[in-house]
Amino acid sequence: MTDAAACWNRLEELPMKTLKALFAADANRVDRFTDSLALPGGNVLFDWSKTHLSSDLITAFEALAQAAGFAGAREVMLTGGIANPTEGRAAEHTAQRGMGADESVALADAFHMRMRGLVEAIHEGLLGPVKHLIHIGIGGSALGPALAVDALARPTAEFRAPVDVHVVSNIDGNALEAAFEVCDPATTMIAVASKTFTTIETMTNAASAIQWLEEAGVSDAYGRVVALTASPDKAVEWGVDETRVLPFSESVGGRYSLWSSIGFPVAMALGWDGFAQFLEGAAAVDRHFADTEGFANLPLRAAFADLMYVQLRGCQTRAGFAYDERLALFPDYLQQLEMESNGKSVTADGKPLGRNSAPITWGGVGTDAQHAVFQLLHQGTIEVPVDFIAVKQPGHDLDPAHHAILLTNCFAQGAALMAGAESVDGARAYPGNRPSATILCDALTPATLGALIAFHEHRTFANAVLLGINPFDQFGVELGKKIANEIAAGEGEGFDPSTEALLAAAGLKR
Numbered sequence: 001m002t003d004a005a006a007c008w009n010r011l012e013e014l015p016m017k018t019l020k021a022l023f024a025a026d027a028n029r030v031d032r033f034t035d036s037l038a039l040p041g042g043n044v045l046f047d048w049s050k051t052h053l054s055s056d057l058i059t060a061f062e063a064l065a066q067a068a069g070f071a072g073a074r075e076v077m078l079t080g081g082i083a084n085p086t087e088g089r090a091a092e093h094t095a096q097r098g099m100g101a102d103e104s105v106a107l108a109d110a111f112h113m114r115m116r117g118l119v120e121a122i123h124e125g126l127l128g129p130v131k132h133l134i135h136i137g138i139g140g141s142a143l144g145p146a147l148a149v150d151a152l153a154r155p156t157a158e159f160r161a162p163v164d165v166h167v168v169s170n171i172d173g174n175a176l177e178a179a180f181e182v183c184d185p186a187t188t189m190i191a192v193a194s195k196t197f198t199t200i201e202t203m204t205n206a207a208s209a210i211q212w213l214e215e216a217g218v219s220d221a222y223g224r225v226v227a228l229t230a231s232p233d234k235a236v237e238w239g240v241d242e243t244r245v246l247p248f249s250e251s252v253g254g255r256y257s258l259w260s261s262i263g264f265p266v267a268m269a270l271g272w273d274g275f276a277q278f279l280e281g282a283a284a285v286d287r288h289f290a291d292t293e294g295f296a297n298l299p300l301r302a303a304f305a306d307l308m309y310v311q312l313r314g315c316q317t318r319a320g321f322a323y324d325e326r327l328a329l330f331p332d333y334l335q336q337l338e339m340e341s342n343g344k345s346v347t348a349d350g351k352p353l354g355r356n357s358a359p360i361t362w363g364g365v366g367t368d369a370q371h372a373v374f375q376l377l378h379q380g381t382i383e384v385p386v387d388f389i390a391v392k393q394p395g396h397d398l399d400p401a402h403h404a405i406l407l408t409n410c411f412a413q414g415a416a417l418m419a420g421a422e423s424v425d426g427a428r429a430y431p432g433n434r435p436s437a438t439i440l441c442d443a444l445t446p447a448t449l450g451a452l453i454a455f456h457e458h459r460t461f462a463n464a465v466l467l468g469i470n471p472f473d474q475f476g477v478e479l480g481k482k483i484a485n486e487i488a489a490g491e492g493e494g495f496d497p498s499t500e501a502l503l504a505a506a507g508l509k510r
């Protein structure tokens with residue numbers, strides 16, 4: 001039996017107390033389970049006290065982390081070693097924020113300077129008037145930019161973004177048409193964001209954007225395109241001017257690429273200083289993650305709780321609710337980060353995992369979700385660990401009552417999930433003992449958003465290491481793409497009768 005297997009056996013044997021009992025037994029539980037990270041843009045508080053972690057479980061999870069080689073795996077990732085063994089490469093997103101192999105950090109800095117030059121030239125009007133940016137990409141090339149722009153570039157009394165950013169991902173032409181509808185071709189730039197510069201949705205949308213510009217009489221449509229890619233040669237071959245190609249390294253994974261030139265729309269909307277603060281917020285979490293051991297390490301602590309719920313309590317999902325409209329896209333971002341990273345069935349060396357891996361990540365925005373899905377969280381038969389994310393300072397100038405009600409509801413939900421309520425009438429009884437964790441930011445700034453995202457990247461990594469899986473590949477998305485390509489090319493052996501009938505019904509008979 002491996003050391004890790006023995007640790008899992010130990011974990012499975014440990015009794016688990018109710019949340020009420022855990023609080024009753026430890027007057028300092030809130031202090032022990034709550035920590036604050038100080039960031040230039042305001043503190044971020046992490047409260048994991050309303051989870052079922054106990055001292056015994058923490059000790060056993062710390063032993064598991066040791067047996068699974070957590071410190072070594074972290075060192076490999078943070079120094080540019082081969083953290084992604086199935087693809088034989090490093091995972092160098094932290095190098096974009098200053099932590100990694102010297103040459104990778106230097107290269108990331110050089111790419112950032114190139115991006116900064118272009119962003120500032122556009123802001124200074126050197127490329128003609130630019131009022132809109134249509135950012136075309138999908139998955140990791142779209143979800144991060146969409147989240148960051150929506151969170152940080154909303155107009156306020158003090159701020160208006162110099163350029164309106166419209167993120168388009170879906171191949172469904174309705175998505176691109178909606179962007180065309182609100183953009184003037186004479187003042188619009190197109191960012192084509194694709195690590196590989198081959199993704200069919202992105203390349204098809206990019207071609208249609210060129211056509212839209214040309215049909216509107218723009219003389220040099222390709223001159224309006226900026227490419228954000230790890231395949232610069234392909235971008236040039238496609239028609240992008242070499243000076244408008246913003247490269248990033250192959251070793252930056254797609255869903256971890258927001259920090260690279262994929263963040264171009266964020267810098268366009270916020271200005272370079274804002275983007276630099278975003279990187280700095282993430283870098284502060286990197287330093288915490290690199291330098292803190294055991295339970296005190298916040299992403300590792302969160303991973304202990306995540307694994308406790310999936311492995312020891314049989315939970316199959318985890319929900320995240322952003323109690324802030326500006327973070328409405330955060331659950332979508334997390335879905336890709338966690339499910340594409342850790343939705344695996346084999347270990348890093350290809351052996352069957354033998355246990356569940358990532359739960360299904362889902363969620364929504366508060367308070368809307370309370371009136372839609374919280375019924376199941378409070379009284380359903382399936383336990384769902386919940387994360388709440390809230391921000392102390394509102395992002396609007398309306399009556400402060402709005403924000404007070406928002407935050408009060410957020411904290412009330414966590415309290416109700418834990419406390420429950422008895423009733424002689426079964427329909428009105430709440431079992432309680434339902435877990436939640438809360439992240440509270442002082443303010444939503446570029447630095448705090450960067451920190452929030454980096455925290456979740458490292459939480460995802462910590463989960464993977466403790467399970468023994470590789471979070472940096474995504475072979476699971478390939479088969480569907482291959483079949484779609486075969487259908488489009490009229491190739492393939494013939495599919496199952498249901499698929500053949502659907503193709504025929506849609507007029508796509510080969």
Ligand SMILES: O=P(O)(O)OC[C@H]1O[C@](O)(CO)[C@@H](O)[C@@H]1O
Pocket residue numbers: 138139140141193194195196197198199202254255340474477
């Ligand atoms: O940036 P690209 O190469 O267009 O890929 C987009 C997305 O597609 C995926 O490869 C999955 O299909 C993601 O991992 C990636 O973020």
